[in-house]
Amino acid sequence: MTTLPLLQIRNVSVWFPVAVAWQLRARRHVKAVDGVSLELDVGQTLGIVGESGCGKTTLARTIVGLERPTAGDVVFNRTGPRYSLVQMVFQDPLASLNPRMAVIDILTEGLLAHDLIRSGGVREAALGLLADVGMDADALLRYPHEFSGGQRQRIGIARALALKPALIVCDEAVSMLDVSVRVQILNLLRDLQARHGMAYLFIAHDLGVVRYIADRIAVMYMGQIVEQGPAEVVLRQPSHPYTMALRASAPDPFRKEQAPFVLAGDVPSPTDPPPGCRFHTRCPYVIDMCRSAKPPLEPVAARSAACVSAACWRKDELACGPLPATSMPAR
Ligand SMILES: Nc1ncnc2c1ncn2[C@@H]1O[C@H](COP(=O)(O)OP(=O)(O)O)[C@@H](O)[C@H]1O
Numbered sequence: 152m153t154t155l156p157l158l159q160i161r162n163v164s165v166w167f168p169v170a171v172a173w174q175l176r177a178r179r180h181v182k183a184v185d186g187v188s189l190e191l192d193v194g195q196t197l198g199i200v201g202e203s204g205c206g207k208t209t210l211a212r213t214i215v216g217l218e219r220p221t222a223g224d225v226v227f228n229r230t231g232p233r234y235s236l237v238q239m240v241f242q243d244p245l246a247s248l249n250p251r252m253a254v255i256d257i258l259t260e261g262l263l264a265h266d267l268i269r270s271g272g273v274r275e276a277a278l279g280l281l282a283d284v285g286m287d288a289d290a291l292l293r294y295p296h297e298f299s300g301g302q303r304q305r306i307g308i309a310r311a312l313a314l315k316p317a318l319i320v321c322d323e324a325v326s327m328l329d330v331s332v333r334v335q336i337l338n339l340l341r342d343l344q345a346r347h348g349m350a351y352l353f354i355a356h357d358l359g360v361v362r363y364i365a366d367r368i369a370v371m372y373m374g375q376i377v378e379q380g381p382a383e384v385v386l387r388q389p390s391h392p393y394t395m396a397l398r399a400s401a402p403d404p405f406r407k408e409q410a411p412f413v414l415a416g417d418v419p420s421p422t423d424p425p426p427g428c429r430f431h432t433r434c435p436y437v438i439d440m441c442r443s444a445k446p447p448l449e450p451v452a453a454r455s456a457a458c459v460s461a462a463c464w465r466k467d468e469l470a471c472g473p474l475p476a477t478s479m480p481a482r
């Protein structure tokens with residue numbers, strides 16, 4: 152018997168209409184997410200990486216139900232109200248916590264709204280949540296601005312935990328924190344997962360952070376998944392030129408060899424994506440067919456044991472070693 156994944160994202164697109172003053176009749180869309188399929192197992196951590204603007208937040212908001220897919224489905228193979236399926240931790244803890252509410256109210260608002268506790272149980276519930284994220288009782292009656300960034304993010308995590316969701320979506324949840332605090336929060340998230348068994352969808356532009364926390368990883372470029380597989384394999388031996396470029400662009404003081412190439416040029420406009428492979432305008436390995444035909448996301452032969460897929464016409468050659476560049480990307 153095979154168990155169903157917790158979450159299945161099936162061919163999801165989220166397009167936003169854009170109004171262009173001189174072209175009111177022309178229907179143009181920002182294709183923020185464009186045909187994404189993903190699966191996430193119970194208790195697993197899936198990392199999503201990609202440059203700013205590639206659609207990570209829109210995908211996250213769609214999973215949580217804050218955005219409606221233009222096409223495709225988000226399916227949870229669990230019964231229960233939405234709040235018990237998924238909660239979100241946001242990038243900016245200060246902006247996402249109500250400045251006029253004390254911590255005790257922030258943490259228990261959802262529990263009271265859904266009748267999961269009575270008013271007599273508020274203090275005990277809040278204390279339990281604070282203990283879970285390594286904070287003590289004197290935080291209860293304080294307000295968000297009285298805490299450091301790291302502590303505020305602990306409160307944001309405790310708020311997400313309150314409703315015992317099967318999945319927590321963390322959208323750049325550690326990006327605004329100091330490096331030392333970042334590791335503490337990542338360790339806390341790992342700890343909480345070991346204790347409570349929830350899955351994470353962990354969005355970050357920092358590859359090191361994703362590698363630290365994720366079991367699997369999906370790399371996004373212009374609203375689409377270009378490579379996915381076990382985080383360790385994809386980041387150590389990328390098969391898609393975009394993943395190679397992301398890795399090469401990440402500073403790594405221990406990397407001795409010269410990066411094969413560094414990502415150059417700008418991301419094309421998401422209202423008017425390039426035909427064929429969307430990455431072809433920036434890819435040093437581009438061949439004619441990349442300009443006209445869209446490569447499907449398919450298993451990479453040399454990484455079949457690890458179940459890595461990539462959407463590149465040259466993935467099987469690239470996975471076997473460096474290739475000579477066919478073009479110099481624009482600087
Ligand atoms: N509500 C919206 N209306 C119009 N365009 C949007 C909206 N939200 C996001 N976008 C656009 O969709 C694209 C993806 O954005 P986003 O999901 O925030 O990317 P990321 O989180 O990867 O930086 C961007 O081009 C962004 O400008």
Ligand SMILES: [Mg+2]
Pocket residue numbers: 207208209323
């Ligand atoms: Mg974002």
